[in-house]
Amino acid sequence: MNVLQNIKTLYFLLIFNSIAFSYANNRPFDVDPPRYCLEHFHFLEDDFFCDTCGCGSSGGSMGYGTALNKNFMGLRYIGQEYRSRDGIFNNSPWINENFNTVQAWGNFPVTKRAIVNIILPYQFHNRIFPDNTEQKINGLGDISVLAFYSLIKATPDSIISIKPEHYLQLGGGLKLPTGKYDKANNTGSVNPSFQLGNGSWDYILAMNYGFSYRNWGISTMFNYTIKTKNPKDYQFGNQFNYGINAFKTYYVSDLAFTPIIGLAGENYASNREFDMKVANTKGTIFLGKLSLETAYQNYSLGLVGMVPIDQNLNNGKVALKHRVSVYLNINL
């Protein structure tokens, strides 16, 4: 079964990549070689997508892209506050759960059109039970490695272009079981996702599409994580994330300010244990986002806030309060 699933997954990756490479080889969308021009290189795909369920798990985020700069390395903090029911009743107490992640992350150029994205997360989570006891877990999360290929690449000098500049990236990769999955955190009736990692090898498919026109733009992102069974026979549900952002850049002397407004959503399938569905583990969440990115020379500083617009996680037993993120990147 496991082998079959892996084959299935590989098959999907193959299709995905073959689509990518068949287009790539034909190169029907050849554009001018990029000229470096910092101000106008808007690839705002900085949504962070956490498995709510297993937020701990997924290295927190699936926001592979950065803002403003295509290739970068940096640090990102993601803080998320959830509450989850400690009990099965409508008046069972809520407990607060804080998921914190610090990531070393980067987009590293490999060829003109290909980049590798790496995220190394360190997690420190805590939750406080109704009797005021606190549980803390911390450690390495799940490392993810993805490759993106640009099918369509925007020319960087879009400010003088009279047409919108499009880009389209397809990617795929792996999330490694580097974060500890502790079965004991999964007992009881509370959030099953209070974990450092999924404990499984997971496969990621991703797509980013956007366009910019003069100093404003739209970016969209989709990604899908196929999660496999971990050694404890627990399998977190597959996860589909999507997001759309609108942004505009303003220049003030040496600084570029880019306010971003966006919408994002996440869908989770049911978790499984011993191949059987685990009750109250699927869910959906739809979020609004406000963000500001400030760029100075080769540095960019981002602030992101997200709040739920609509959510139904774990049959209402888990609720996100908000997410915040801060990142500081250096352009490569």
Add this chain to the structure above:
Amino acid sequence: MKYYNLAIVAVFSFFLISCSSDEDGTNDSIELTGSGEVSITFDNGFADNDLVLGSANAANANGETLTVTRFSYIVSNFRLVNKDGEKYVFPKDESYFIISQETEADDVELPEIPAGEYTTLVFGIGVDQEKYLQGAEGQGDFVTLAEENNMMWSWQAGYKFLNFEGNFTSETVADPTDFKIHMGSHGSSLDNYKEVTLQLPSNILVSDGMDPNIHLKIDAGKILVGATNSIELSEKSVIMVDAEKSPQIAVNVTEMFVVDHVHNANGHE
């Protein structure tokens, strides 16, 4: 224009790829050998809320607001049905338990259940006539336990299967008035022993090192307002030996139990 087409194709292929099969499986990943312990949690509530002794609950369908001060019941004769329809009967002599909100006894532990995948839980409420007719000696320590928990009238009158006490108010009863509902079999003259069959929402797996838990959600509100029998405390607030109302309560009590969820393979690793 080509760009748009490509984008559409890409999005489309993405969604195609994103489709996942979601068939409901049974376990086929591990071999179940030996035996394990099945625990059953009786999580007492009132309507959809937690039951807290001494706190008023929301008014029921008869407009009566109950404050419960005691909620205890006897559960017995546990059986588990596996996916092939075979029934495992837990040893009868060890199969009598008292669930009590007062003493926080909310757990039944059934050790040495043969390995397997079980779909259904069956148990009784109260003490069956077969057991009762074994006489005081045949009860082992259970008589003492029942006496300690106020679950016995006298040996002749028999066990209280349910001991539900507190006070209530209603439209016609403004001052908090005590109620007492003691339901049992009345010796051997009236048999109020009933059984409950609960289909599990997800199968449980029992094996060496795999000790699943079945988490039941109990609705004490059903004692008075069941699917077919509605009992008003305003009419009669003390129901003990009552040839008409006791059997109705016995039926209502069978409706209290719902499986909220199960936990597989946690615990003792």
